Amino acid sequence: xxxxxxxxxxxxxxxxxxxxxxxxxxxxxxxxxxxxxxxxxxxxxxxxxxxxxxxxxxxxxxxxxxxxxxxxxxxxxxxxxxxxxxxxxxxxxxxxxxxxxxxxxxxxxxxxxxxxxxxxxxxxxxxxxxxxxxxxxxxxxxxxxxxxxxxxxxxxxxxxxxxxxxxxxxxxxxxxxxxxxxxxxxxxxxxxxxxxxxxxxxxxxxxxxxxxxxxxxxxxxxxxxxxxxxxxxxxxxxxxxxxxxxxxxxxxxxxxxxxxxxxxxxxxxxxxxxxxxxxxxxxxxxxxxxxxxxxxxxxxxxxxxxxxxxxxxxxxxxxxxx
Numbered sequence: 001x002x003x004x005x006x007x008x009x010x011x012x013x014x015x016x017x018x019x020x021x022x023x024x025x026x027x028x029x030x031x032x033x034x035x036x037x038x039x040x041x042x043x044x045x046x047x048x049x050x051x052x053x054x055x056x057x058x059x060x061x062x063x064x065x066x067x068x069x070x071x072x073x074x075x076x077x078x079x080x081x082x083x084x085x086x087x088x089x090x091x092x093x094x095x096x097x098x099x100x101x102x103x104x105x106x107x108x109x110x111x112x113x114x115x116x117x118x119x120x121x122x123x124x125x126x127x128x129x130x131x132x133x134x135x136x137x138x139x140x141x142x143x144x145x146x147x148x149x150x151x152x153x154x155x156x157x158x159x160x161x162x163x164x165x166x167x168x169x170x171x172x173x174x175x176x177x178x179x180x181x182x183x184x185x186x187x188x189x190x191x192x193x194x195x196x197x198x199x200x201x202x203x204x205x206x207x208x209x210x211x212x213x214x215x216x217x218x219x220x221x222x223x224x225x226x227x228x229x230x231x232x233x234x235x236x237x238x239x240x241x242x243x244x245x246x247x248x249x250x251x252x253x254x255x256x257x258x259x260x261x262x263x264x265x266x267x268x269x270x271x272x273x274x275x276x277x278x279x280x281x282x283x284x285x286x287x288x289x290x291x292x293x294x295x296x297x298x299x300x301x302x303x304x305x306x307x308x309x310x311x312x313x314x315x316x317x318x319x320x321x322x
Contacts, residue, residue, distance in 0.1 A: 008300065008303075008304045011300075012296075012297070012300045015296065015300065016293055016296055016297070017072075019292055019293065019296045020068065020071075020072065020289050020292060020293055021065075021068055023288055023289055023292045024064045024065070024067060024068040024071075024285060024289065025064055027064070027283050027285055027288055028064035030283050067285055068289070071285065071286055071289055075289075075290070075293075080094075080286060080290045081285075081286030081287075081289075081290075082286060083279070083284055083286060083287040084282065084284050084286075084287075085278050085279060085282035085284045085287065086275065086278070086284075086287065090286050090287050090290045091290075093275055093287060094272070094275075094290060094291070094294065097270060097271050097272050097274075097275055098271075098272060098294075100170070100269060100270050100271045101260060101264065101269075101271030101272045101273070103183075103187070104187065104190055104191055104194065104260060104263070104264065104269060104271060105194070105256055105257075105260050107187060107191040107195075108190075108191045108192075108194035108195040108198065108256075108260075109195070109198065109252075109256060111191065111192070111195040112194075112195040112196075112198035112199045112202055113202055113245075113249075115195070115199055115202075116198075116199050116200075116201070116202025116203045116205075116206055117202065117206050117242070117245070119135050119139075119199075119203045119206075119207075120135075120202065120203045120204070120205065120206025120207040120209075120210060121206060121207075121210055122135065123135040123136060123203070123207045124206070124207045124208075124209075124210035124211040124214065125210075127211055132207075135203060135207070136203075136204070136207065138200075139199070139200035139203040139204050140200065142196055142197075142199060142200045143200035143201070145197075147193065147194070147197045147259045147262045147263060148262050148265075148266055150193050150196055150197065151189075151190070151193045151262070151263055151266040151267065152266065154189050154192065154193050155167050155168070155189065155266070155267075158189060159189065165185065165186075165188050165189050166185060166186050166189070167189070167267070168186070168189075168190075168266070168267040168268040168269070169186055169267075169268050169269075169270075170182070170183060170186055170269065170270050171183065171186065186267075186269075189267060190263045190264070190266075190267040190269050193263055193267075194256070194259055194260060194263045197255075197259045197263075198252055198255070198256060198259070201248060201252060202245060202248065205245050205248050206242065206245055209242060209243065209245065210242075246306055247306050247307075248306075249302065249305065249306050251302075251303070251306070252302075253298060253299050253302035253303075254299050257295055257298060257299070260272075260273065261273040261276060261277075265277065272291065272294075275287065275291065276291050279291060
């Protein structure tokens with residue numbers, strides 16, 4: 001296991017180099033002007049000489065490869081640079097928002113896995129029945145629904161029409177402090193929408209995996225020995241049918257991150273999304289590079305976790321050979 005993690009870490013290093021270098025190249029080609037974004041309305045009345053001097057002070061007049069190398073060497077020492085759009089160190093920008101994005105993604109992903117497993121097992125238990133057709137039809141419908149559309153629909157129904165949940169934010173408008181109860185109530189809608197966006201894939205994977213397991217000889221033998229249907233389903237078919245889901249956990253991380261950005265934007269959740277949008281429009285090189293590297297690390301870690309789980313739970317897989 002340690003050898004696999006070490007090999008993946010060596011592989012991650014060049015990937016991060018390429019990804020961050022590409023981000024600097026794309027940002028340099030962006031039509032947005034970081035100087036005007038930094039100056040704001042003051043740039044409207046500023047002369048060219050002032051803007052050029054500000055461009056030099058910010059360092060955006062240098063070639064993007066040089067800026068990337070300076071950022072990389074500083075990042076290796078723990079200095080992620082200064083965010084021009086947030087007017088604070090990049091590490092502080094990420095630290096203040098990462099905890100809320102992590103909370104949102106963790107709750108949503110856990111809900112999607114649990115609900116998807118339950119619905120997938122129920123659908124596979126009676127293939128072709130009304131419950132199976134209903135669950136699979138709902139899964140295919142939800143997989144085609146855009147995340148932002150689902151979020152707006154949830155706000156209209158649960159916040160505006162039924163007035164059951166807050167429409168956005170982290171706490172109530174008049175609140176002067178953050179409490180666990182307020183965070184929990186404000187978390188329900190964004191986490192629910194994000195979970196719904198991931199739910200179809202887990203439902204379909206579990207349904208297919210359990211259905212295939214129910215048709216295998218070991219499960220038929222267990223039924224022939226007189227074991228109860230509950231024991232056969234949970235003790236044999238489910239354990240074998242969940243193996244493909246382990247690989248799905250890692251592969252869904254990129255879309256989970258993308259969906260979280262959209263959900264945070266719609267619900268005004270104080271996570272990484274707002275910082276990402278502002279960094280992109282203002283061409284904030286240090287913040288963009290740090291956020292891109294963070295997302296890349298999350299995806300690579302998810303793939304590693306999926307392989308480790310598959311090797312641990314599938315006796316046919318030798319982790320040492322992966």
